[in-house]
Amino acid sequence: MAEDAPPIRFGILGCAEVARKVSRAITLSPNTTLYAVGSRSLDKATKFAASNGFPPHAKVYGSYEDDPEVDAVYVPLPTSLHVQWAVLAAQKKKHLLLEKPVALNVHDLHKILEACESNGLQYMDATMWMHHPRTTQMFHFLSDPQQFGRLQSVHATFSYGVSPYFLENDIRVKPELDALGALGDTGWYCVRAILWASNYELPKSATALHKPTYNDGGVILACGASLSWEDDKVATFYCSFLTDMSMDIIVMGTKGSLRVHDYVIPNQEKEAKFSTSSNSNWVELSIGWAPNPSDNVVYNDLPQEVHMVKEFARLVGAIKYNNSKPEDTWPVISRKTQLVIDAVKTSIDNGLEPVEIKG
């Protein structure tokens, strides 16, 4: 995409809370512009546009209208609606930034990915932390055979304690809207973190750890699982709506280890920490460590969601202006994440039996 190419024009389908954050990111990203917002309610869409930095010329629709000027859509609708609207958007030649969980199961996701692929469109799931500069630095550490070695074990968490109002009303606890509940909303990040740490090598099986906590509608509010590979690697995760805020990844290798405690959303927007340890040993008499672990701080001018939008738009621009092909990393890892989520769900449904994951 040339430096002077016009910005990628975004349409937003739905006015979810998270769409406010992504609208701000589209405004802050140098290569994008807010172009349209659609909601089932024109009033809601109008108010959303007015309070989220849409320019005066932006289009506001009381439906999920097709607008030929829109290059790309961001879809933060409830998960059960993704397949319908994402496929339709792809048929209308819109590139797709899809909020997670991307689908209720990999069968639905295949329909979405197929629609994007057959129309030559860029697909990306809106997993913001993947785009933080810290994530790149951490991945470099994990890729270093001297500092980290070979992966042995990963543990990931993501939880936040929701309000009584959320437990009654939020779409994420409604079986007809987001049937995967905490597994889809928070477990998605844990599974992605584990895949990321294993350089996206798909585990061979998933086993749920215990009977999850459900609400009255049968939606998962908290659960955990283990994943194992053909070799000796093993991973575990815990995700919940009923636990105070936690976002941990502990990655253990033969020669080093890495820890991060706010990977989903950093404690602060402009700096982010992680710690690493390499080739540690005991001091004499085993009364301490040498060397001690290192704390690392990454400063970032742009928030992680802006990096996400910017990278997505860069790929869209390359397709639009340079005849590039869509980058297939994003559909590939989205599909792997969904495959693992599906296997965990099946293990839960089958009384904690191990479930084979077939790529």
Place this chain on the structure above:
Amino acid sequence: MAEDAPPIRFGILGCAEVARKVSRAITLSPNTTLYAVGSRSLDKATKFAASNGFPPHAKVYGSYEDDPEVDAVYVPLPTSLHVQWAVLAAQKKKHLLLEKPVALNVHDLHKILEACESNGLQYMDATMWMHHPRTTQMFHFLSDPQQFGRLQSVHATFSYGVSPYFLENDIRVKPELDALGALGDTGWYCVRAILWASNYELPKSATALHKPTYNDGGVILACGASLSWEDDKVATFYCSFLTDMSMDIIVMGTKGSLRVHDYVIPNQEKEAKFSTSSNSNWVELSIGWAPNPSDNVVYNDLPQEVHMVKEFARLVGAIKYNNSKPEDTWPVISRKTQLVIDAVKTSIDNGLEPVEIKG
């Protein structure tokens, strides 16, 4: 024990590397004295006494001799020898500080505990971190219904990357000496950490996570397991001789969480850190946390192993001088730890089947 009571006289059975650290602790503790050391080799015992601060009048034996002046023994022998020598020591009325893993199985441990109990003796396993002042502060946090709430999930790790020499020669990888391998040596700490975090509520079942790594002698070099309770609590751990140094506990509750990354042996001897988070929420637009987690530092004049020796000697002194009863907390939690270790081992041996833990 009166302030002016004579110090508790320690005998040490065996000259393992860890005995050097405990000898130093006995020297540093104000209520104990190094009184005797026994080894199968008189030469070894003599050298050990000379290089580990034994006073000139200390007794040196070329066997595991009975010395009537010894109040208490510290037993760092290979695990397979514990039951024989610990029971014999108890019959000779020696209080028992027993290195971990305390036994090959709970059946052997029962013999040891029964010998101590029937002779009115104090028993304690040498799990040093339990006695660090940091551990007490962390436990206070976990016990606070406003700051931490109800326990939901624990993850614990303990690993260190051993040398090729260790993998060939160390007692901890010899089936006839320490048949539990990494599960007994490092998994012991993980299991204790999980029990500690759950206020010693015994889990109802243990399930190994994957096929462990074994050496040629069939000794476990790395493994992981999950534990679950009757209610919604769940725990996982990973322990290894093949992974760089890791000592993590992540404890997640309904209202708060706690993290420590050097719980077995702090990075530094005189200060130790942990972090806590309570009632965290998103800031506007979910671009950060409020409040952020807190870092806590605990300063300690005495190393954790000195606190252990001092507390053990305090209990022994209370029995010896004040007719107190032995403190039964220590045998109780040692037995629970061993029960869980046994269940994990059974799950491994039974192809990762869940194993019920019966108290």
